[in-house]
Amino acid sequence: MAIPSLQDGIDEAGSPVELLWKPHAEPWLPEVVDREYAGWRLEQRAWHQGVALLNLSHHMYDMWIDGPDATRLLADHGVNNFERFAIGQAKQYVPVTREGTIVTDGILAREAEDRYLLSGIPAAQHWVRYHGEKGGYDVSFTTDPSSAFRPGGGDPKLFRYQVQGPLAAELVERTFGGPLPETKFFHSSPVALDGRAFRALRHGMAGQAGFEFIGPWEHAAYVHEAFLEAGGPLGLVQVGALAYTTPSVESGWIPSPVPGIYTDPDLLEYRRQLALFGIEGKRPLNGSYFSADIEDYYVSPYELGYGKLIHFGHDFVGRDALLKAKHSVRRTKVTLVLDPDDVREVVGQGQDPGFHLTYARHRVENGTGLIGMTMQTATIDPVGTLLSLALLDREHAEPGTQVHVVWGEHPGSGTDPEADLGFPRIRATVRPAPFNEHARTFYRRNA
Missing domain, CATH: 2.40.30.110 (Aminomethyltransferase beta-barrel domains)
Structure with missing residues (x-):
C-alpha cells in the first residue's frame, strides 16, 4: 500500500486549510524529555538568573549534505551568503519559494569544505533534499530523524546540550577546568572531557550567554553527568519540555511558520513526494484568526526579521520575488x-x-x-x-x-x-x- 502524500491529503480534504485546520490543537512539546524537572517557573528563572541545562538531543531532525556540490545546492536554494562561511561556523539557513515565501528556517553548520549539517524542523531538509536529487547535484544525504520518528527507535547520532544563563561561563569553567577558547557568536570550537571530543557552539537564548555542546551519542551520558556534577554548587537547573518551548518568544524566533508550498502548480511534484504524515501535513492551524486561503498564512523572511540574512550577490530560488518585495513589506x-x-x-x-x-x-x-x-x-x-x-x-x-x-x-x-x-x-x-x-x-x- 502506497504511503499517502501531502497532495493526497489536500485532495481528500478539499484544500490545504481544510487539511490543517484543527481547533484546540495541543501544542508541540519536545520528545523524550520530562515535562518539568524543578517546575517550569524555576526553570524559566534559571536562564534569567542562574544557570540552566537543556537537552536538545531528541527532538532535532538532522540531515548531513556531503559532496562537491553541497555549497552550490544550499546557495541555490537559500538566501544566505556563502562567500563567508567558515568551517565550524553555523548560520540560520533560510530557504524560500520562487514567490519569496519562507519554507522554514534551520540551523546550518559547516563541518568541512564539502560537508554541512542542517538541523531543526524538517521542512527545510525536505526542500533541500528534493531539489538536490531532482537537480542532479553531486551530493549525498544522511538523515537522523527526531527520536519520536526514528525508524525502529534507537539512539540519536548526536547529543546536544545547551548551557545558558548568567552563570553559564562559570559552569563551563568548572566542567572543563578553565575557560573555553575565545569563540565568535555562532561559531564552534573543539573541546574535550577526559579524552571525549566534541564541539562547543557559541550560542544563547532569551538574551543570555551560553553554549550548545554537540558530539557523538556515545559520550552523551558522560558529558551530561559532568555538567550536573559541576553545576551542583551553582544551583544548576535542568529544563523540561514545558519551559524549553518558551524562550523563543523572548528571543524573537517564530518556530515553524507555514511553508509556502501548498498552492504553486510547479510544486505539485514536490507535494506528491512529501509524506502526508510529515511536518507539512500535520502541523496544525488553529486560533481566532481563520482564512480559507492558505496563502494568507504564508510569510516572507522580511516579516520574520530575516532581511539582513538575504544576500543578493548570488542567484537563488526566490531572489527576484524578494528583490521586488524589499520595499513593500506589509x-x-x-x-x-x-x-x-x-x-x-x-x-x-x-x-x-x-x-x-x-x-x-x-x-x-x-x-x-x-x-x-x-x-x-x-x-x-x-x-x-x-x-x-x-x-x-x-x-x-x-x-x-x-x-x-x-x-x-x-x-x-x-x-x-x-x-x-x-x-x-x-x-x-x-x-x-x-x-x-x-x-x-x-x-x-x-x-
Missing part, C-alpha cells in the same frame, strides 16, 4: 505584552492561569478591525504575564501601541472569518521583537 514582527489582569480573567477564569503555551493564530485588532495575528504565545514567569510573538501591519507596530488579542477558537470553514463569535478580547501593548534587549541588540548584531 507586516512586521513584534512582541505583544498581554495585560496581566485580562490574562487572569480570560485565560485563568479569574485565577492564576499557570503555564500556557499555544502556536494558535489569534486575531490582533484595534478599533478599526484586524491588524495582524499572533504566531506563538507563552507564559513568561519572570515577566509576569503572557507574551505573544505576532505579525502586525507596519502602521500599527510602533512600540507602545495598544491593541487587543481575540482569544478563542474559530470553528473553521462554514463560518464567516469575520464573524463576531463573542470571543473575549485581551488588551496588549506592542513591544519590540526580540523582547529581551540583549537579544535584540547583541545577538541580532552578531548573528
Whole structure:
C-alpha cells in the first residue's frame, strides 16, 4: 500500500486549510524529555538568573549534505551568503519559494569544505533534499530523524546540550577546568572531557550567554553527568519540555511558520513526494484568526526579521520575488505584552492561569478591525504575564501601541472569518521583537 502524500491529503480534504485546520490543537512539546524537572517557573528563572541545562538531543531532525556540490545546492536554494562561511561556523539557513515565501528556517553548520549539517524542523531538509536529487547535484544525504520518528527507535547520532544563563561561563569553567577558547557568536570550537571530543557552539537564548555542546551519542551520558556534577554548587537547573518551548518568544524566533508550498502548480511534484504524515501535513492551524486561503498564512523572511540574512550577490530560488518585495513589506514582527489582569480573567477564569503555551493564530485588532495575528504565545514567569510573538501591519507596530488579542477558537470553514463569535478580547501593548534587549541588540548584531 502506497504511503499517502501531502497532495493526497489536500485532495481528500478539499484544500490545504481544510487539511490543517484543527481547533484546540495541543501544542508541540519536545520528545523524550520530562515535562518539568524543578517546575517550569524555576526553570524559566534559571536562564534569567542562574544557570540552566537543556537537552536538545531528541527532538532535532538532522540531515548531513556531503559532496562537491553541497555549497552550490544550499546557495541555490537559500538566501544566505556563502562567500563567508567558515568551517565550524553555523548560520540560520533560510530557504524560500520562487514567490519569496519562507519554507522554514534551520540551523546550518559547516563541518568541512564539502560537508554541512542542517538541523531543526524538517521542512527545510525536505526542500533541500528534493531539489538536490531532482537537480542532479553531486551530493549525498544522511538523515537522523527526531527520536519520536526514528525508524525502529534507537539512539540519536548526536547529543546536544545547551548551557545558558548568567552563570553559564562559570559552569563551563568548572566542567572543563578553565575557560573555553575565545569563540565568535555562532561559531564552534573543539573541546574535550577526559579524552571525549566534541564541539562547543557559541550560542544563547532569551538574551543570555551560553553554549550548545554537540558530539557523538556515545559520550552523551558522560558529558551530561559532568555538567550536573559541576553545576551542583551553582544551583544548576535542568529544563523540561514545558519551559524549553518558551524562550523563543523572548528571543524573537517564530518556530515553524507555514511553508509556502501548498498552492504553486510547479510544486505539485514536490507535494506528491512529501509524506502526508510529515511536518507539512500535520502541523496544525488553529486560533481566532481563520482564512480559507492558505496563502494568507504564508510569510516572507522580511516579516520574520530575516532581511539582513538575504544576500543578493548570488542567484537563488526566490531572489527576484524578494528583490521586488524589499520595499513593500506589509507586516512586521513584534512582541505583544498581554495585560496581566485580562490574562487572569480570560485565560485563568479569574485565577492564576499557570503555564500556557499555544502556536494558535489569534486575531490582533484595534478599533478599526484586524491588524495582524499572533504566531506563538507563552507564559513568561519572570515577566509576569503572557507574551505573544505576532505579525502586525507596519502602521500599527510602533512600540507602545495598544491593541487587543481575540482569544478563542474559530470553528473553521462554514463560518464567516469575520464573524463576531463573542470571543473575549485581551488588551496588549506592542513591544519590540526580540523582547529581551540583549537579544535584540547583541545577538541580532552578531548573528
